[in-house]
Amino acid sequence: MKTTEGTTYRMLQSNLTRIHNHLEELRIQGATGIKLNKASDDPSAIRPVLTTRTQLMHTDRYLETMGVTLDKMQATDGHLGHVENILQRVKEIAINSINGAMSSEDMITFADEVNQMKQGLLDSANAKVDGKYIFSGYAENTKPFEQNGAYDPALYDETDSTTWAYLYMGTPNPTELEITPGEKLESNLTGNDLFLGVSNSHWTDSTTPATGPPPSNVPPEQNRIDIFSLLERTEEVLRTRMADLEAANALDAIGNTAGADALRDKLEGKVDTLELAANQCRRLRSQLGNRASRVDVAMFHQADVKIDLQQVLSRYQDADAIETFNAIMQQETAFQAALSITSKVSQISILDYF
Numbered sequence: 001m002k003t004t005e006g007t008t009y010r011m012l013q014s015n016l017t018r019i020h021n022h023l024e025e026l027r028i029q030g031a032t033g034i035k036l037n038k039a040s041d042d043p044s045a046i047r048p049v050l051t052t053r054t055q056l057m058h059t060d061r062y063l064e065t066m067g068v069t070l071d072k073m074q075a076t077d078g079h080l081g082h083v084e085n086i087l088q089r090v091k092e093i094a095i096n097s098i099n100g101a102m103s104s105e106d107m108i109t110f111a112d113e114v115n116q117m118k119q120g121l122l123d124s125a126n127a128k129v130d131g132k133y134i135f136s137g138y139a140e141n142t143k144p145f146e147q148n149g150a151y152d153p154a155l156y157d158e159t160d161s162t163t164w165a166y167l168y169m170g171t172p173n174p175t176e177l178e179i180t181p182g183e184k185l186e187s188n189l190t191g192n193d194l195f196l197g198v199s200n201s202h203w204t205d206s207t208t209p210a211t212g213p214p215p216s217n218v219p220p221e222q223n224r225i226d227i228f229s230l231l232e233r234t235e236e237v238l239r240t241r242m243a244d245l246e247a248a249n250a251l252d253a254i255g256n257t258a259g260a261d262a263l264r265d266k267l268e269g270k271v272d273t274l275e276l277a278a279n280q281c282r283r284l285r286s287q288l289g290n291r292a293s294r295v296d297v298a299m300f301h302q303a304d305v306k307i308d309l310q311q312v313l314s315r316y317q318d319a320d321a322i323e324t325f326n327a328i329m330q331q332e333t334a335f336q337a338a339l340s341i342t343s344k345v346s347q348i349s350i351l352d353y354f
Contacts (some may be wrong), residue, residue: 019334034317045316052313059306062179066299069177069187072129073292076188079124079134080285083194083227084278086117086124090231091274094267097238111238118231122147122166125195125228135191136170144170144191145228153236158226161196161206165232168192172200179298185291194284197224197277225277234270 093110125135125145132140148167157163168191177187192203199221 016339019331022331049313049316052309052316056306056309056313059302059309062302063299063306066177066179066295066302068130070292070295070299072134073187073288073295075127075129076134076288077285077292079127080189080194080281080288082124083121084281084285086121087227087274087278087281090114090117090234091271091278093238094234094271094274098267098271107238111235114231114235114238118228118235121195121227121231125191133170134188135194137188137190138171138173138175139169140175142169144168145195151232153233156229156233158229161198164196164226164229166195166228167206168196168203169206172198172203174200177295179295180301185294187291187295189284189288194281195228196226197221197280198226199224223276223280225273225280227277227280230270230273230277234267234274237266237270 093114097107097110122145126143127134133142133144134140136142136144145166146169148162148165151163151165155163156165161167170191172190172192174186174190175188176184178184190200190203192198193200196203202221
């Protein structure tokens with residue numbers, strides 16, 4: 001078969017183009033470090049690469065969500081520590097107030113301090129992290145606690161939340177965090193459980209008695225304390241004791257201690273109740289700490305999973321630097337040889353044969 005000069009030139013051009021294109025692909029791999037830049041580079045690797053990339057995105061989402069949630073849990077722990085300190089201080093005040101040597105001025109000071117402690121408790125109960133209330137359950141944009149304008153000390157009933165000093169406006173549903181596919185844990189505490197001593201399963205809403213007669217028929221829960229009402233009632237007892245001391249001094253009837261003894265008994269009862277309230281805070285704080293520890297462990301696990309996925313992805317799409325640079329050198333040598341041969345062929349003329 002006779003090969004014409006035009007055919008020869010076309011074959012040479014085709015080979016040069018092929019070698020040049022391959023060289024450019026190798027150069028791109030060397031510059032990017034990736035050997036899978038388009039689907040045609042390795043069609044069989046497309047599916048595992050896309051699947052692995054999707055898993056990596058999910059892992060990153062888990063890590064980001066858990067990191068933000070862990071920060072909130074740590075901030076919540078700080079507020080719980082503040083609540084515990086408040087209860088401890090109020091307990092100290094109640095113990096000191098039992099001392100019969102205290103004057104009415106001392107009682108005023110103690111009552112005012114308890115009032116300030118109550119305001120500090122309200123601040124912690126309505127605390128925010130990242131613009132969202134941390135003790136509102138699902139209702140993160142709703143302020144959880146408000147003062148009950150209809151509160152009357154004479155009508156207070158520990159089995160009826162509508163008579164309590166403060167009303168809870170949040171929900172009894174703690175938010176949940178997904179730490180792995182299908183596995184969730186509660187990531188916050190609800191205000192009704194922590195501050196009002198009513199478990200989530202027993203709470204209805206702020207306008208319905210938390211514990212009361214049928215149809216709810218739920219007895220008061222053991223060892224659970226309405227902390228707001230406790231501080232409110234403690235302040236009331238202190239002010240009553242102050243008034244009793246002032247009356248005793250006015251009548252010069254120090255020897256008549258029946259009223260003072262009764263108030264002292266009330267304060268002693270408040271001391272025990274304050275300890276129960278502190279234990280309530282410690283118990284829930286411990287539960288939150290256990291969950292935070294679990295989130296921390298889950299983050300380490302997801303970080304390990306991410307490393308494994310990156311290794312899988314690297315096996316499919318990352319180019320070996322040494323092999324790539326060696327291939328570039330070989331391809332450049334071949335390209336230079338092809339150029340040299342082409343230049344020599346182009347010098348052939350029909351006149352050389354005469």
